[in-house]
Amino acid sequence: MKFFRYLLFSAVFIFGAVSCKKDAENIWAVEIKEPAPKVEITDISKEFYNTGVPLEDFKQKYPWFQGSVSDEDYSTRRADTAEVKIYKEAISKIDIAKLNSDLTDLFSHIKYYFPEFKTPQVYLFSSVLSGIMEPVFYRDDVNMLFIDITGFMGENNPNYKGLEQYFQTSMNPQNIVPKVSEVLANYFVQPNPNHQKFIDEIIYQGKIMTLQDAFLPDFPDYLKMHYSQKQFEWATENEINIWNYFVENNLIFSDDLRLKERFINPGPFSKFYTEIDNESSPRVGIFTGWQITRKFFQQNPETKLTDFLKMNAQDIFNQSNYKPKY
Structure with missing residues (x-):
């Protein structure tokens, strides 16, 4: 052959x-003459794991975040030290200021080619590793973009033990923006x-x-x-x-x-x-x-x-x- x-x-x-x-x-x-509005990322999990924020206040601010989880389970999760540890490790690996800038640039380029594109609200959250296979998803009906930071903790991270290596190749912080771009590209x-x-x-x-x-x-x-x-x-x-x-x-x-x-x-x-x-x-x-x-x-x-x-x-x-x- x-x-x-x-x-x-x-x-x-x-x-x-x-x-x-x-x-x-x-x-x-x-040349981007009309850039998209500056992105301001909201870290939902930062507030979720902050027990100083009353649960009712959190629920009112993010009514779509709780889903079918009961208040009792919600409160238990907020105080779960293992969950908090994973969140803190994941968020520590991300340069929020750079991510804001990179996403603003990404959205500006999308808007250049598709003027009807509206900058989505961007939310970071921790799925505690349960959503790492699809760590970026876009809700076009409400124009919200969600990024599961536990999907970008770095290949060979101990938390990924047992996960096939070929998935881990793109689970680094530098992969966030390309994955966001790919998710949005699929809509066009x-x-x-x-x-x-x-x-x-x-x-x-x-x-x-x-x-x-x-x-x-x-x-x-x-x-x-x-x-x-x-x-x-x-x-x-x-x-x-x-x-x-x-x-x-x-x-x-x-x-x-x-x-x-x-x-x-x-x-x-x-x-x-x-x-x-x-x-x-x-x-x-x-x-x-x-x-x-x-x-x-x-x-x-x-x-x-x-x-x-x-x-x-x-x-x-x-x-x-x-x-x-x-």
Whole structure:
């Protein structure tokens, strides 16, 4: 299989490919003349665990926070030293001032491309590790953004014992803003249920990643992919090998639903079903879709972002002329 031959020789060509590649102009580095209002984060758990704040006052201020928990259980939780300890450790790892600034910049970029976007109210809270698999969620009906700080305590944190390492890779404080950006990007990219081919899925993911580029033009690419730097380097260095594998195995236009699990969903690695699997980066289908959409904008730099999001996958692919080379 050519995949292995290319891998065998990739080390020879990688240096040359990287050294010859010129830094492309960042088309997303725009001037923001009308920034979004300055973000002022509210730390709900700070008040929740402050027993000096009467429970009734807390409930009136955040009537949606208690849910179905009884007052008795609520009071017990507030005084739980183990819960308080987790909260204090989690909040200690976050630079609130920097997060305010980064989110303000993020929202400003979103507003630049989508003027109708309104800056949401931002709340930090501690789920005591129960919500760490989806630590960021957005309530568009009330324009509230919630960030579970226990989902960003740092990979290999003792509190994450037993959690698969591949999840922990993106559980660092520096991953907060990219995850917020990704959650919000999903509101601007609508999947087409009638498109079931692999190309449709990777271009859909590429659109979300393109919004990441537009919303976070100064953030490192590896953070946008929720990769480690090593994982991003592997994907970048093996871009042509990945693409050749997809082409030679007739996967691009396949409607095999298992491809999503192999190349899109989170996991420790991608599933090529070869001995290279354990060395590979996960979610390479998303990475490939991203490179295709980036190539599209290199070929069509005048395309408006809103128009691009309405395009179908086949047209984007065709107009990208995506053919990675060493």
